[in-house]
Structure formats: C-alpha cells, structure tokens
Amino acid sequence: xxxxxxxxxxxxxxxxxxxxxxREYGAFAPLPETVDVLIAGCxxxxxxxxxxxxxxxxxxxxxxxxxxxxxxxxxxxxxxxxTMEMFQAFGFGEQVKRESxxxxxxxxxxxxxxxxxxxxxxxxxxxxxDDSSEMPHTLINQAxxxxxxxxxxxxxxxxxxxxxxxxxxDLSVDESTxxxxxxxxxxxxxxxxxxxxxxxxxxxxxxxxxxxxxRKAIGGMLHGDAAHQAWGVMDILANTDFPDIRQxxxxxxxxxxxxxxxxxxxxxxxxxxxxxxxxxxxxxVASRNLTSEHMIAAANRIMAPYTIDVKEVxxxxxxxxxxxxxDRFDDVPDxxxxxxxxxxFTAGDACHxxxxxxxxxxxxxxxxxxxxxxxxxxVFQKRAAPGLLHSxxxxxxxxxxxLIETDHKWARIxxxxxxxxxxxxxxxxxxxxxxxxxxxxTGGLAVKYEPSALIGQPTHQALATGEVIGKRxxxxxxxxxxxxxxxxxxxxxxxxxxWRIYAFxxxxxxxxxxxxxxxxxxxxxxxPASPVMKYTRPGEDIDAxxxxxxxxxxxxxxxxxxxxxxxxxxxxxxxxxQDHEKAFCTDHKGAGDIFDMRGIDRETGCMIVVRxxxxxxxxxxxxGYGALGDxxxxxxxxxx
Numbered sequence: 001x002x003x004x005x006x007x008x009x010x011x012x013x014x015x016x017x018x019x020x021x022x023r024e025y026g027a028f029a030p031l032p033e034t035v036d037v038l039i040a041g042c043x044x045x046x047x048x049x050x051x052x053x054x055x056x057x058x059x060x061x062x063x064x065x066x067x068x069x070x071x072x073x074x075x076x077x078x079x080x081x082x083t084m085e086m087f088q089a090f091g092f093g094e095q096v097k098r099e100s101x102x103x104x105x106x107x108x109x110x111x112x113x114x115x116x117x118x119x120x121x122x123x124x125x126x127x128x129x130d131d132s133s134e135m136p137h138t139l140i141n142q143a144x145x146x147x148x149x150x151x152x153x154x155x156x157x158x159x160x161x162x163x164x165x166x167x168x169x170d171l172s173v174d175e176s177t178x179x180x181x182x183x184x185x186x187x188x189x190x191x192x193x194x195x196x197x198x199x200x201x202x203x204x205x206x207x208x209x210x211x212x213x214x215r216k217a218i219g220g221m222l223h224g225d226a227a228h229q230a231w232g233v234m235d236i237l238a239n240t241d242f243p244d245i246r247q248x249x250x251x252x253x254x255x256x257x258x259x260x261x262x263x264x265x266x267x268x269x270x271x272x273x274x275x276x277x278x279x280x281x282x283x284x285v286a287s288r289n290l291t292s293e294h295m296i297a298a299a300n301r302i303m304a305p306y307t308i309d310v311k312e313v314x315x316x317x318x319x320x321x322x323x324x325x326x327d328r329f330d331d332v333p334d335x336x337x338x339x340x341x342x343x344x345f346t347a348g349d350a351c352h353x354x355x356x357x358x359x360x361x362x363x364x365x366x367x368x369x370x371x372x373x374x375x376x377x378x379v380f381q382k383r384a385a386p387g388l389l390h391s392x393x394x395x396x397x398x399x400x401x402x403l404i405e406t407d408h409k410w411a412r413i414x415x416x417x418x419x420x421x422x423x424x425x426x427x428x429x430x431x432x433x434x435x436x437x438x439x440x441x442t443g444g445l446a447v448k449y450e451p452s453a454l455i456g457q458p459t460h461q462a463l464a465t466g467e468v469i470g471k472r473x474x475x476x477x478x479x480x481x482x483x484x485x486x487x488x489x490x491x492x493x494x495x496x497x498x499w500r501i502y503a504f505x506x507x508x509x510x511x512x513x514x515x516x517x518x519x520x521x522x523x524x525x526x527x528p529a530s531p532v533m534k535y536t537r538p539g540e541d542i543d544a545x546x547x548x549x550x551x552x553x554x555x556x557x558x559x560x561x562x563x564x565x566x567x568x569x570x571x572x573x574x575x576x577x578q579d580h581e582k583a584f585c586t587d588h589k590g591a592g593d594i595f596d597m598r599g600i601d602r603e604t605g606c607m608i609v610v611r612x613x614x615x616x617x618x619x620x621x622x623x624g625y626g627a628l629g630d631x632x633x634x635x636x637x638x639x640x
Contacts, residue, residue: 043209065163168184229275481552500610
C-alpha cells in the first residue's frame with residue numbers, strides 16, 4: 001500500500017482526501033435531483049459497485065435501499081477464492097482472512113451399508129487445490145462483508161453513504177437526450193412511507209434482488225425452472241457428537257434427505273442447509289409453514305446416530321431452489337445494439353438466481369458489478385466510448401448461463417436419494433465425484449471471457465501457458481527489487497480502474513540499457529504510438545491509466561537498481577516523488593518461481609496485459625509494440 005505521495009498526513013492511510021464537491025448526508029439532508037449513477041439495493045452487488053465507483057471523485061453516485069439500515073446477520077456467507085482476490089484489490093482481503101473461517105477440507109458422509117439408518121464418513125477432499133489461488137476459501141457473515149464495503153465508501157473522496165428507506169418504484173429512459181436521461185421514481189419505505197420522489201440519472205443499476213423493479217421497468221423477465229424442493233438454512237450455536245462439525249460436510253442419509261454443514265467464523269457458530277419437504281408443482285414453500293424447529297428435527301434424523309443440541313438459532317430461513325436467467329443484463333434489445341448504448345443495467349439476483357448450496361450467489365453478484373464498475377468509470381472519465389458498456393451484458397450473461405447449468409446439475413445430485421443419481425456407480429460417491437469436478441467452478445476460477453475488443457486472440461498464449469487469456473490473472477510469489485520485500489505480484493493491483501502491463505524479462509535481461517525490457521520501457525514512456533503516451537493526459541502521473549511493472553529472473557541482489565529504465569522508477573505526485581515499487585524478481589526464499597509456476601517463456605519473456613477487473617486481456621512478446629498499441633486503440637480514447 002502506498003501513501004504520502006502528495007504530502008505527509010497522519011491518521012488512517014485508507015482515508016482518502018475528500019473531494020471538494022461532495023454530498024451532505026443527514027436526517028434532514030434532501031435527496032439530490034440528479035446523479036450520475038443510481039444503484040438500487042445495498043446487497044453485495046450494489047455495495048461492490050458503489051465501493052468501486054466511490055473511488056472516482058468525478059462520479060456522483062447514489063445507492064438506495066428499502067431497509068432502514070445495514071444488514072446485521074444472515075443470508076450468504078461463502079467467499080470463494082476468486083472473490084477473496086477481488087477483496088484484496090479493495091484493500092480488505094487480509095482483514096477477511098483474519099476474521100473468517102477457512103474451508104480447508106470437505107468431508108462426505110453416506111449411509112452405512114451395515115446400518116443404513118446411520119451415516120458414516122466415506123471421504124475427504126482438499127477444498128482449495130494447491131496453487132489454484134494464493135487466497136483461501138472463507139466463510140464470514142454477509143453483513144460483515146457489507147460493512148467492509150461501506151467502510152471503503154465512507155473513506156472514499158466522495159464519503160459515500162447509502163440512502164436507506166428508499167426503493168426504486170419505477171423508471172423510464174428518454175432516448176432523445178444525453179442529459180440524465182433516466183427518470184427514477186423512488187418510494188419512501190420508512191417514516192414517510194409511500195412518499196414519492198423523482199431523481200434523474202445518467203445510468204441506473206438494479207441490484208435489487210429477484211423481484212427487481214429495475215428489471216421489470218426495462219421489460220426483463222427471469223426464465224427457468226424450480227426444483228420443487230424445500231430447503232432450510234440456519235446459523236446456530238449448538239453442541240453435537242458429530243465429529244466433523246468444524247469441517248465443511250455433505251451428509252446424505254438413506255431416506256431422510258441431505259445436510260450441508262458449514263462452520264462459521266469465531267470457532268462456535270455453524271450453518272446448516274437442511275433438506276426438507278418435496279413441493280407440489282404449483283406449491284410455494286411459504287405454504288408449508290416450516291420453522292427452525294422443523295429444520296432441527298430433520299437434521300437430527302438425517303445425521304443419526306449423531307445428534308445436535310441447539311442452544312441458539314441466530315438466523316434461519318426456508319427457500320426453494322430456482323434456476324432462472326434474464327435474456328439480457330441491460331436495457332438495449334439485441335436488434336438495437338448498433339443504434340444506442342445501455343443506460344440501465346441489472347446485476348446479481350436481479351438477473352440470475354440459483355441454488356445457494358454451491359456458494360456462488362453472493363460471489364457471482366459481486367463479480368457482475370466488479371465487471372461493470374471500471375467500465376462505467378472509463379466512460380465517465382471519457383477514457384472510453386459508451387459502446388464499452390455493451391460488453392457488460394455480453395460477458396456476464398454467458399458466465400451466468402454457465403453457472404446455472406453447472407449449479408442445476410449440482411442441485412439435482414445433492415437432492416437425489418442414494419442410488420438415484422447419474423453419478424451413482426462410480427468409484428466414489430456421486431456428491432464427492434461432482435464436488436471434485438466442480439472445484440475450479442466453486443472457486444470462481446472457471447470464468448473465461450471470449451475474444452472481443454477487451455480480450456485478445458491467443459496467438460502468443462504459449463509465452464505464458466499458466467496465464468490464460470480471458471481468465472483472471474493468476475498471482476504468484478515475487479520479491480520487490482528496491483527493498484527485497486516478498487509478496488504476491490497480483491496484490492499490486494488495486495480496485496482503482498487502472499490497466500496493468502506485467503513485463504516478464506528474458507533469462508539474461510537485467511534491464512541494462514539496450515535490453516528488451518529497457519527498450520520496451522523507453523518505447524512506452526516516449527513513443528507517441530505507445531498506449532502510455534496516447535492515453536495518459538497532461539498533468540496526470542505516468543501510471544494514471546496504464547500501470548507498468550517488470551519481473552526479472554535474477555534475484556534482487558543480482559540486479560543493478562540504478563540501471564532500471566525511468567518508467568520503472570517514475571516521478572509522481574505533487575512533489576515528483578520517485579515510485580520504487582515497479583520492479584520485481586523471482587522469489588529467492590523458496591516460495592516459488594513465478595516463471596516456472598505460470599509457464600512463462602524464460603528465453604524470450606513476454607508481456608501480460610491485465611484489465612482493471614483482474615482478467616487477462618492479452619499475452620504478447622516483449623517487442624509486440626504494434627499489437628499492444630492496436631489492442632488499446634480498440635478500447636481507450638486518446639487523451640485530449
């Protein structure tokens with residue numbers, strides 16, 4: 001983390017300098033008449049987007065929530081490894097690691113052949129495969145995640161706060177104007193319930209759940225099916241003789257259904273997903289009047305001969321599995337995409353729903369808005385044309401479809417009685433076999449965006465076989481040259497809307513003048529065709545939009561820091577202070593060699609271009625100047 005660039009200031013380094021024009025919040029402060037972006041819903045998707053946009057002082061953001069205040073407990077709790085990587089970019093990944101439960105192993109229990117009415121453990125699986133991510137799979141209260149995003153917002157230049165007690169009732173888009181064309185009708189849900197107020201916005205993002213009024217206003221519908229199976233979920237404090245209660249467990253009984261156990265943070269709390277009743281095709285789960293007592297009784301039947309003595313039910317709910325998807329995630333029909341740009345978007349449950357047992361709902365919702373956030377930032381900063389916003393629906397709809405297809409299969413297997421699943425008869429039980437097959441998916445690591453203006457062709461993929469174009473940048477250990485600091489290379493990327501170019505040096509390249517790294521850095525810093533020169537505006541720091549880092553194969557003590565090109569030692573900020581954190585080398589203490597771990601060609605090296613949302617946009621040779629320029633020409637607008 002860097003600070004003091006523009007002068008010394010004591011106190012919390014996460015507290016950003018306040019923007020001069022920011023909104024006042026308070027009991028009697030009026031709502032704004034116009035905003036740049038209005039976000040509906042303070043769930044994970046909405047808060048992730050608000051936290052991202054709050055980093056741009058030039059964007060006026062408003063986020064509304066029908067509830068009277070922030071969430072306190074319950075709902076989602078699983079944070080997969082991909083989301084943990086994203087949390088690191090927002091600055092609170094280490095805090096979540098400290099406070100959360102880490103899922104290390106998953107155990108599987110099935111009926112005992114000798115006593116089928118009893119369950120027995122039949123297998124264990126390492127929950128996060130070795131070197132699939134530097135981050136753990138964690139479990140933590142969703143409300144705590146909300147608070148961490150809210151903290152990012154409060155400390156941002158805009159000092160952004162939610163407007164509680166307001167919901168989006170309706171909206172309309174005036175296609176004849178560019179001046180705040182979306183008119184939003186807000187309805188008060190608090191003290192003045194029913195009071196209406198109008199706000200005009202440039203863009204609206206509906207993160208308002210499966211019954212989304214934003215989605216309905218743009219004609220969106222959720223299509224799909226339901227499994228007609230009631231499940232209960234409860235967070236409890238309890239004693240039990242079940243031996244694996246502090247491990248993630250999937251328990252399948254012979255005839256009573258299934259239980260999923262998830263230990264929670266703090267050492268005592270745990271969550272149980274309990275299979276309850278089958279529903280008739282025309283029946284809703286609410287008609288059964290199921291309670292937490294029904295869940296506790298069912299759990300004891302399923303887990304026999306073990307018992308659970310519940311001391312406190314912290315939170316509980318009953319739900320029905322549904323897999324549904326909208327046709328698009330914005331307000332532009334397919335036949336109009338060449339004629340106009342999106343003004344209204346949906347994210348999270350507003351555009352896709354699925355089973356909570358795969359642990360993807362909250363994670364995918366946040367990845368939706370993380371994808372959208374930097375694109376809105378680029379458009380507002382006039383770094384990219386509004387056409388960039390079409391890519392949000394194109395990229396995220398396909399990933400939601402893949403998620404639902406995988407989750408649909410997982411939900412069927414979870415609910416199928418022993419002997420009635422398509423995976424029965426294999427060497428391992430059906431649930432364990434599917435769990436192993438799904439590890440990349442459940443980690444959030446299977447997302448792969450297809451070639452487009454934002455994703456290059458895999459022409460030079462062989463230069464970095466372990467950094468797959470279209471997938472997220474896979475971090476690995478490095479050492480910072482200037483101070484011999486061991487760290488993860490991916491952790492230099494913050495949620496700040498900037499692109500990254502990681503230049504990996506060839507075997508004998510030490511950045512001396514005339515070397516490939518030196519030539520690349522000089523071209524990027526000085527040539528008018530360079531994307532750094534083309535897209536960095538007068539008066540901005542040289543890494544304001546494209547952040548260039550280099551990684552060498554020598555150890556830090558074998559490199560002459562004074563020979564590094566000036567782009568890797570740039571002068572920045574009000575005082576022109578030198579940035580010493582651009583050059584890295586291989587780890588010399590046994591944590592791993594990034595070149596070997598990520599299949600980077602040692603003889604030639606390469607460039608890896610990474611988007612602001614941490615996905616790999618391109619892999620190019622170190623002398624691929626023209627291809628690099630052409631790629632950015634297809635995304636960014638030249639600086640004025």
